[in-house]
Amino acid sequence: MFQRTKGSKRKYLAGLVLGLCASSYALASPMAVPGDVVNWEPGKTQVSNGDIVKFKEVCYKAKNRPGSWDSPSANSWFWDVVDCPTSGNPVPNPNPNPNPNPNPNPGELTIIPDGKGGYLMPRSELEAIEEQQTNTELFKLVRSDIATLDNASVEAVAPLKATNPENVRRAESIVDEAMWEYLFPLRNEKYTYTRFLQAIAKFPAFCRTYTDGRNSDDICKRSLTTMFAHFVQETGAHAPSWETSKGVPEWRQGLYYLREMYKSEDKLDKTYSKCSGWQGERWPCAPGKSYFGRGAKQLSWNYNYGPFSEAMFGDKNVLLENPALVADTWLNLASAVFFYIYPQPPKPSMLHVIDGTWKPNAADKAAGIEHGFGATIQIINGAFECNKGAETALAQNRIDYYKLFAKELNLDISGEKLGCANMKPFDTDGAGALMITWDKDWGWNANTPGNKSFRCKLVPYQYAFNALFKGDYEKCVEHHFNVQAYDENGNVIPEGQ
Secondary structure, three states: OOOOOOOOOOOOOHHHHHHHHOOOEEOOOOOOOOOOEEEOOOOOOOOOOOOEEEEOOEEEEEOOOOOOOOOOOOOOOOEEEEOOOOOOOEEOOOOOOOOOOOOOOOOOOEEEEOOOOOEEEEHHHHHHHHHHHOOOHHHHHHHHHOOOOOHHHHHOOOOOOOOOOHHHHHHHHHOOHHHHHHHOOOOOOOOOHHHHHHHHHHOOOOOOOOOOOOOHHHHHHHHHHHHHHHHHHHHOOOOOOHHHHOOOOHHHOOOOOOEOOOOOOOOOOOHHHOOOHHHHHHOOOOOOOOOOOEOOOOEOOHHHHHHHHHHHHOOOHHHHHOOOHHHHOOHHHHHHHHHHHOOEOOEOOHHHHHHOOOOOOHHHHHOOOOOOHHHHHHHHHHHHHOOOOOOOHHHHHHHHHHHHHHHHOOOOOOOOOOOOOOOOOOOOOOOOOOOOEEEEOOOEOOOOHHHEOOOEEEEOOOOOEEOOOOOHHHHHHHHHHOEEEEOOOOOEOOOOO
């Protein structure tokens, strides 16, 4: 009765609902009472941020939403060592033995067996948990910054058009079409000025107006300068002799390559068409398609094409099935803006480094990470170009290009940390370590089928479900616990809707 269907939805019958509810489960997480100290039992105890537990005679305060298997320890992402309270009594966990016939409690999360080995859960409750776990100011800010304009409005953008979005008009005032031609005279013909403006239009946070006193024009100019310098390193001709033969110095040879060298659309590249592991399951390769480098950022691999497609179209399959669009449309430049504004925890976004939203904490400062262009090199390719004791040739290229673009755009970069020679990688103690990935919560619950948690939690590593995309929490729970969501009318929701 609760089969997922592609083209239709099936409703509960009143009698069946009553019958299922009699055997439904409600999540009842054992939580600490304020003022009490809970004795931690691995795999069983569940806490909220700020709760205090006692483990091996040491007390800890919970942070970053630990799961039931995240046992307390010193220097943990999830715990701080604290003095044991002098008031409040340690309390044992509730009886861990499951109740074979639990009754649903109003207001608790409902889990209904579907009669076929799986389970049904209401979407409203899954959405409520997702909202609760991502309800922080930083999370809201990041989600706001990655918001996109609809594609019809993007494609209506054209140079000097009065109806262009505000952020596009600001970018036009800094780099007009004549300047674009001058800065990138050897670019591939697919990198048009119109597509440059459309790429900016897609992401309203890029070159936006700041209302908190920050200089919007300066931030826009600094963002463009940063992005242009990286364009040259990633897609430039790198032909020093052309300064003499063509009159074009190396720093103006950016956007020369549209596709990765020696790759073409009419020849399957076996290296870039392998999709395995959880990445292949989440973003499967389309038959006959290769995911080699395309566009200004040289977007590569299925696990980058899939998320980019979801951000651009709300559908992973558009670019997995048509990867050439990343080269042949305005997506060739939008892919670079996408990479600029998206965080890659523990790395912050390049936008937040440049506009000052990211503020280095003690761990960042100890690693030598500061505001400035150097931090963006660490974000892009730090493992190969940074923390070598001296600037690598590649990092020095980027720095040189940045200086020349800054001079051309009349940008003051005095006092800015440009290099990364002694800059260690971002890590999970840094200010950019926002957890944006959902994975299975391995917690134990006495009142659920199989004593499983039927929950996902935020984790500090990459996985298939991105918490920046609303709805991925539901996908995570469905994937790990054989669950289907249903709506307020009792309709089982088809996959992907």
